[in-house]
Amino acid sequence: MWEKRSGQICPEIHYKDTNQGIVITSCYGIEGQIILPDEIHGVPIVGIAPYAFAENREEEEGVSVWEHEDASLVGKRNRICGTSVTEIWLPAQVREIGRYAFYRCRNLKRLILSDSLLDLGGGALTGCHLEEVEIHFFYGERCCLKSIVDEMRYAIRTKLYYENGMAQVLFPEHYEEAVENTPARILVTHHHGAGGYYRQCFYDRKLDYKKYDELLYHTVAEEQPDVAAELVLNRVRYPYQLSKAAQDAYEVYLREHVEVAADVLITAEDIEGLHFLSLGNYWTPEALEHAVKKATEEKKTEVLSFLMNEKHRCFPKKKKTFEL
Template identity: 50%
Template sequence: MKRDENMAREYVKKDNMLSKEIRYKKTEKGMMITEYYGNDSYVVLPDEIEGEPVTILGDYAFSRNLSVEEIWMPLELKEVGRYAFYRCRNLRKLVLGNRLLDMGGGALTGCHLEEVEIYLQDGKKSCLKSIVEEMRYQMRIYLHAPEGGQEAKLLFPEHYEEAVENTPARILETHHHGAGGYYRQCFYDHELDYRKYDEMFYHTVAEDTEETAVELALNRLRFPAELSDKNRQGYEEYLKKHMTAVAKWTVKQEEVEGIRFLQRRKLWTEQSLQAGMDFAAEGSKTEILSIFMDIRKDQFPKKKKTFEL
């Protein structure tokens, strides 16, 4: 599969994007990129070098670049070495294929990765488990399915541990916060278990913010890969009870498609639409405000006054 301009959803590639600031060597397993020595914030690594597929990213390959923010990996990549992105503190996004099933030890040490896009070329296995296990922060994941398949947009909530002193017992107790730890256990043999993922939602409701729960539920409804009727109903019921929070989140994220999706599902209430209009007006989001006004006019038209003589 060749990378081209149609592969990314909301992405426009620039001219001259494929990075040439790399060192590499040929191996029995294919070309290995041993080092990226540039200072670009956006890097697209080549799929091929000298006619050979790039299959390996070496140890510490990006450790010199502290400014990189987004990396497109070679689609045929099968190995990522130890500490490959060591100290890439500004790295926020990775785009890759699913030939890669594991990352080398400490590959993302020192990173604050927020977003990952994976193109599922062969089956549903990927290195997603390796990535989310290294990141305790909230992460947004986009799984691009082959043509005709269902795509998924997933949220992995944050989680962290806190050492709390139990003075009477003279011991330190580990307290876990956030639902993210539960979601990071929803994998089997390098494949995400959607059923188990959906069953963790009650942890999100109990342990995370309302905004997190709203985003997670809306993502699953909009991109329902392997979503059962039971879990679909559960997500819808949650949103119905929190439509004011939904309105606030959609305005904040300027989620026009999300707003339209909820319109088609007839989940907006007059009260939540008014809340959306208020939030949009406060934030000077004129386009969003106009959309909410149109939806309210369509779904809740004002009754014409009649006069009897």
């Protein structure tokens, strides 16, 4: 699962040697999709320096330069930082991310890392709009996910690869609003969205799935139906540490909102997810008809083809019979 293709590795890396291992100070290349090697010259990369990917940061003195074996094939290289960064795949043994390491990387959408990292440096993701996080577990179930979601008020979709299974978890958006109570001369903080509750589902840096699953009612009450449907689909499709009681509650919601779930999957062009609805016998004639119409409107040709086949398979038209 954790396999980085040699040709995709960042062509030029500036770094410092420490007693613990290598710390990356900056990267150079032509693409914002940065895949970092796990080691340099046989020495593991253990850290990302403060402000490493922030704009307007002067290069440190006394750094070493490593070039990938295919670096000569890459054209003019520029420092990859700020808005040019779109995705980062961190080294497997990174244990420290310096403060403001990704400061104002506004276009950073995806982060891939391992459970070697348990905490982020202060303000590491300040100014980012991270959307997807993928974590690979090698040592247990502790990781830095709480640090990440605490810094992001936006919705974050996570894929968690454990030794004995995989989970896909949504943390909905949330934000706080200070409203002045003029007569009392105080500010009252209002919380919006169910995401704040889900960001509290951690204990000892582990995601508490039982607590997470108990919050479905908050999502139904405070979020749009498509958010609730996506959250439910994730847990039912990837039932890591999912109790029977929680599964039953999710199943009830999904069967009552299968049309909304289909909309989410169609928009994402997730044919595997639509196939999951078929395998679980979630479809009704009305829901499939709705899905076909949705796919037609959004011009999702491949999705539409799948849905038409499912419509004929699940609910074939009865042959007309004639009596003489």
